[in-house]
Structure formats: C-alpha cells, structure tokens
Amino acid sequence: MKPVRVRFAPSPTGALHIGGVRTALYNYLLARQTGGTMILRIEDTDQERFVPGAEQYILDSLRWAGIEIDEGVGVGGPHAPYRQSERKELYGRYAQQLIEAGHAYYAFDTEAELDAMRERLKSTGAANQQYGSQTRMSMRNSLALAPEEVNRLLRENTPYVIRLKMPAEGEVKLNDLIRGEVVFQNAQVDDKVLMKSDGMPTYHLANVVDDYLMKISHVIRGEEWLPSAPLHVTLYRLLGWQNEMPQFAHLPLLLKPDGHGKLSKRDADQLGFPIFPLNWKDPKSGEISRGYREWGYLPEAVINFLALLGWNPGTEQELFSKEELVQVFSLNRINKAGARFDIQKAQWFNQHYLRAQPDDVLAGYLLSSLKAHQINCPQDKAVAIAKVLRERVTFPADFWEQGKFFFYPPTEYDPQVVAKKWTSTVAAVLDAYRQEIEPLTTLTHTDAKQKLDEVCARLQAKTGQILQPLRTAITGGASGPDLMVTLEILGPKEVAHRLATALHTIKPIA
RNA sequence: GGCCCGUUCGUCUAGGGGUUAGGACAUCAGAUUUUCAUUCUGGUAACAGGGGUUCGAUUCCCCUACGGGCUACCA
Numbered sequence: 001m002k003p004v005r006v007r008f009a010p011s012p013t014g015a016l017h018i019g020g021v022r023t024a025l026y027n028y029l030l031a032r033q034t035g036g037t038m039i040l041r042i043e044d045t046d047q048e049r050f051v052p053g054a055e056q057y058i059l060d061s062l063r064w065a066g067i068e069i070d071e072g073v074g075v076g077g078p079h080a081p082y083r084q085s086e087r088k089e090l091y092g093r094y095a096q097q098l099i100e101a102g103h104a105y106y107a108f109d110t111e112a113e114l115d116a117m118r119e120r121l122k123s124t125g126a127a128n129q130q131y132g133s134q135t136r137m138s139m140r141n142s143l144a145l146a147p148e149e150v151n152r153l154l155r156e157n158t159p160y161v162i163r164l165k166m167p168a169e170g171e172v173k174l175n176d177l178i179r180g181e182v183v184f185q186n187a188q189v190d191d192k193v194l195m196k197s198d199g200m201p202t203y204h205l206a207n208v209v210d211d212y213l214m215k216i217s218h219v220i221r222g223e224e225w226l227p228s229a230p231l232h233v234t235l236y237r238l239l240g241w242q243n244e245m246p247q248f249a250h251l252p253l254l255l256k257p258d259g260h261g262k263l264s265k266r267d268a269d270q271l272g273f274p275i276f277p278l279n280w281k282d283p284k285s286g287e288i289s290r291g292y293r294e295w296g297y298l299p300e301a302v303i304n305f306l307a308l309l310g311w312n313p314g315t316e317q318e319l320f321s322k323e324e325l326v327q328v329f330s331l332n333r334i335n336k337a338g339a340r341f342d343i344q345k346a347q348w349f350n351q352h353y354l355r356a357q358p359d360d361v362l363a364g365y366l367l368s369s370l371k372a373h374q375i376n377c378p379q380d381k382a383v384a385i386a387k388v389l390r391e392r393v394t395f396p397a398d399f400w401e402q403g404k405f406f407f408y409p410p411t412e413y414d415p416q417v418v419a420k421k422w423t424s425t426v427a428a429v430l431d432a433y434r435q436e437i438e439p440l441t442t443l444t445h446t447d448a449k450q451k452l453d454e455v456c457a458r459l460q461a462k463t464g465q466i467l468q469p470l471r472t473a474i475t476g477g478a479s480g481p482d483l484m485v486t487l488e489i490l491g492p493k494e495v496a497h498r499l500a501t502a503l504h505t506i507k508p509i510a
Numbered sequence: 511g512g513c514c515c516g517u518u519c520g521u522c523u524a525g526g527g528g529u530u531a532g533g534a535c536a537u538c539a540g541a542u543u544u545u546c547a548u549u550c551u552g553g554u555a556a557c558a559g560g561g562g563u564u565c566g567a568u569u570c571c572c573c574u575a576c577g578g579g580c581u582a583c584c585a
Contacts, residue, residue: 011585046584111583128512128581161583179515188513196583203585227514227580252516253579259521261578305522308534312523316533335516335523338578342521345535355548391548402547417545449544467544479546 040072296395369400410476
C-alpha cells in the first residue's frame with residue numbers, strides 16, 4: 001500500500017472518548033504500516049461547545065496511548081495551522097466559490113422560521129422535514145428572494161448562513177472501504193449549512209476543505225458519519241476536487257455492554273469502568289472522571305484491547321504489541337457490525353501485560369503506593385514482594401492492596417480460620433515455632449519450612465493443619481501468596497513478634 | 511416517521527455452499543498448589559426467522575424481525 005495521509009480530527013468539546021482513541025489508533029496503524037503520515041487536526045468550529053483544556057487533554061491522551069502524531073496541532077507541519085479556528089478565512093473563500101458557481105446560497109431564515117417549516121412539513125405528513133430541494137424555494141434565501149431583496153438584507157448585515165444547494169436528482173455512490181458500495185439518493189440529502197452565521201464553517205465544509213488541502217488520502221472515522229458522507233462527496237465534486245477525493249472507511253461503533261446504543265460516559269459510570277484515557281475534570285461541573293491510566297490500565301493493554309474491538313487479524317493470535325499491530329493491521333479485516341464493550345476482556349489484557357513487566361517496574365508500583373502511605377521500604381524488599389505477588393495482580397494498585405500486610409501487622413484475624421482451626425495443639429505448635437524463629441537473624445523460605453516441619457513432627461501435628469492458622473497469625477487473612485516466602489520477606493523478628501501477638505490474642509477453640 | 515448500516519456461543523470474533531462451525535474473554539468441572547491466585551486439562555454454549563437458488567445453505571438472493579446510526583447555524 002502506498003504511504004497514506006490520515007488524520008484524527010477530534011473537536012475539543014470535552015475529554016477524548018475511548019472510542020475516539022480506537023479511531024485514532026486505526027488511523028495511526030495504517031499510517032505507520034504504509035510509512036505514511038498521521039495528522040492531528042483540531043476541529044474547533046463550534047465556539048459554543050468549546051471546552052478549555054480539552055485540546056491539551058487530547059494531546060496528552062494520545063501520547064499516553066503511544067499514538068504518535070507526525071503532523072498537526074502540537075507538532076506543526078507543512079499545512080499549518082491545524083486548528084480550524086485559525087483557518088477561518090479559508091473556508092469562507094470556498095463557500096463563496098460555491099455561491100458564485102450556483103452551488104450554494106445565502107439563507108436568512110431565523111430559528112423560528114426553521115422550526116415553523118419543520119412543523120408544517122410534519123403536519124402535512126411529509127416523508128421528512130428537511131431544508132432541501134422540496135422546500136428551499138419557500139424559504140427566505142437568495143434562491144427564493146428577489147436579488148434586490150437579497151442585496152438589501154446583506155447590506156443591512158442581516159444574519160445569514162450559507163447552504164449547499166444539493167442537486168434535486170441523481171444519486172451518490174460511495175465506495176466505503178469497510179462496507180462496500182453505499183448508495184444515497186440526492187433528494188434525500190438536505191441543504192446542509194456550510195457557513196454559520198458567526199462566520200465559522202460547519203464540520204461538513206471545514207472537513208472537506210481541510211482534507212483536500214492537507215492531501216488526506218483516507219478518511220477513517222466512526223459510522224455516525226456515514227449519513228453525511230454523500231454530502232461530503234457532493235462537496236468534493238462541486239468544488240472540483242473529485243479526483244483528489246480521499247477514500248472513506250466508516251468504522252463500526254463501540255456499543256454499550258448491553259448492545260443498546262453507543263457507548264457513553266453514563267454507561268461507564270454506572271457499570272464502574274473508565275471511559276476516558278486519563279483523569280478528566282469537567283470545567284463546568286467540576287466532576288472528575290477517573291481515566292484508564294489512573295485505574296491502572298497499561299497503555300499496551302488498552303491498545304491491544306481496542307485494536308481487537310472491531311478488527312481481527314484472521315489468525316488465532318490475541319496478544320499484539322503495537323509494532324505487531326502495525327505489521328498486520330488492515331482495513332479490510334474490520335468488521336461491519338458494532339462491537340459491545342466488554343471491560344472484562346480489557347482486564348484480562350491488563351493482567352497479562354502487567355505480569356509481563358520486569359520485577360523492578362512492579363516493585364516501583366508498590367513503592368509508589370507505599371510512598372503515598374508514607375512507608376519506607378528498601379528496594380530489594382519491594383522487589384521480593386512484587387515477585388511473590390506477580391501472579392495475583394490485575395492492576396498496579398493490587399500490589400499494595402494485596403501486600404499491605406507486609407507493612408501492617410494484622411489487627412484482626414480471619415474468624416473462619418480461628419473458629420475452625422485454632423486448636424490448642426495448633427497454638428502449641430505455633431508457640432514452639434515462634435521460639436525456633438525468634439533467635440534467628442535471617443530466615444529463608446526453605447529454613448522456615450524445615451523448621452515448621454521439625455516442630456510439627458516433634459509435637460505430632462500435621463503441617464497441613466498448621467499452615468492456615470500460621471498464615472492467619474501472620475497476615476490476618478485466610479489466603480495469600482506463598483507463606484514461606486512471606487515469612488522470609490518479613491524476617492524472623494517480625495514473624496516471631498506477630499506470632500506472639502496472635503498467640504496472645506486468639507483463644508484456642510479446644 | 512424518513513434515510514443509511516448491521517445480525518455466528520453471554521461477549522469479542524474465525525470460517526464459509528457439503529466443517530465434529532474454530533479461537534479468545536467470561537463461566538463450569540477436574541488436576542497441580544500448604545490456602546487463594548496462577549498454570550494445565552476438559553466441559554457447557556452460536557449461524558435471528560421465513561421464503562427462494564441449489565443435489566445440498568449457516569454461507570448466495572429476497573422479505574420479515576430485531577438492533578444500531580443519522581435526521582441542528584454539534585461534531
């Protein structure tokens with residue numbers, strides 16, 4: 001495949017949605033695979049919905065996910081600026097070109113007039129209520145009004161928009177890379193607003209103009225854009241750019257876990273999983289949403305998970321590094337149907353990638369939790385704990401959650417174990433064991449086991465009946481990582497001390 | 511309502527005119543393990559329905575149903 005020029009073009013109206021990350025990822029993979037260019041364009045043509053901080057958030061999120069931008073906002077490039085608000089003048093020129101060619105027109109209708117039109121059409125039972133070839137001549141626009149009247153309105157600075165004069169007949173055939181040929185009747189497409197009354201272009205115009213100017217070869221975007229694709233194709237044609245028109249690929253949507261509708265922040269909140277890559281504080285409400293990063297998801301896990309949501313390699317491989325994805329990704333293996341979002345699978349990926357980290361990285365997770373709790377811990381101890389916990393964690397914070405007891409002696413003991421197993425024999429064995437351990441300066445897990453076996457043999461107890469009470473005495477819990485290694489990490493003094501406390505606290509059942 | 515898109519295990523999906531319809535997550539069972547977890551082994555589980563076409567359809571065509579998207583001077 002020839003080097004592509006693809007773009008991710010979010011609007012800064014809030015945090016970047018996880019579905020947007022997938023769209024960006026697919027664009028990125030294709031760019032890397034073909035030795036092409038990944039462009040980031042900010043579509044900030046809606047001044048009303050502009051949210052401060054959103055652009056930086058998008059940049060930060062993409063960087064975290066490992067989706068590198070070659071050209072665009074934050075990077076620069078030959079087609080700068082890449083922020084549509086800074087390209088404002090450009091769009092008006094093309095709109096003017098369309099007007100002069102008779103393909104667009106001024107419309108002066110007020111909001112109330114537009115509402116009235118829709119009401120009227122609804123009540124007459126029209127199939128649809130659009131501003132288009134059927135209705136445009138009965139509205140207040142430069143097609144229906146006398147030229148003098150139009151000139152007067154313009155001269156008096158009456159607010160206006162520029163609308164595309166959609167052909168009344170014919171059809172648009174679109175060859176979507178994912179869906180194949182899709183046909184739309186021109187009569188079904190309305191006269192979309194191209195330039196808003198505030199002088200800003202709408203998405204439709206800006207997107208076509210910029211894709212053309214930036215020489216975009218493939219438009220890879222969500223399926224929600226498919227209905228407006230015929231409008232875009234028409235725009236390319238009327239602007240005389242049909243030969244430079246990019247190829248389109250409309251991605252299946254990410255659906256709610258129950259399959260009913262697009263995945264939304266609401267669903268994520270309700271079901272308890274993140275929807276944004278990073279923490280996001282809504283500047284209006286002040287509400288903070290926890291991101292994938294802060295939940296403890298690793299970027300490689302998120303990327304792997306997202307890549308497989310709607311795409312598959314056609315082999316039975318499930319685990320892919322970003323580099324492998326770059327190698328094997330292809331648009332024609334993208335599914336057509338929407339994919340439900342299954343956070344359990346994301347967790348499985350996370351567990352996998354977390355466990356694949358080297359010891360010192362895992363130890364680092366523990367260390368940062370410890371620091372937050374103002375606990376000091378030597379590196380080698382943290383590494384030892386990380387090693388023994390490695391097979392048991394899904395998120396970095398689990399090292400702390402599951403390893404707390406290394407730093408805090410138990411304050412209570414698992415009542416089940418106590419009630420069922422803490423006999424006077426057990427207590428006697430543990431006390432004898434304590435006496436064996438106490439004088440030692442170091443304790444290896446093999447020594448710990450050997451001493452335990454010795455004591456058990458001497459007091460005619462089975463090791464099996466001692467182990468769980470021993471664990472409970474040391475950790476408070478009924479289950480956990482390898483006990484002997486746990487004892488080794490704790491060291492003889494701490495073990496003896498905890499045993500003494502337990503022996504003192506727990507009353508034998510018989 | 512109109513237009514467009516879609517439909518294989520619970521979920522993500524492979525496959526494709528004749529297959530024991532494959533894998534992964536989840537789930538269940540067994541083994542290993544001092545516990546739990548891990549790991550290993552095994553199991554349950556799917557072609558939305560109806561018509562065609564065909565010797566044969568889950569696969570191709572049509573219809574229906576269901577689901578989704580769009581229907582703003584939002585993207």
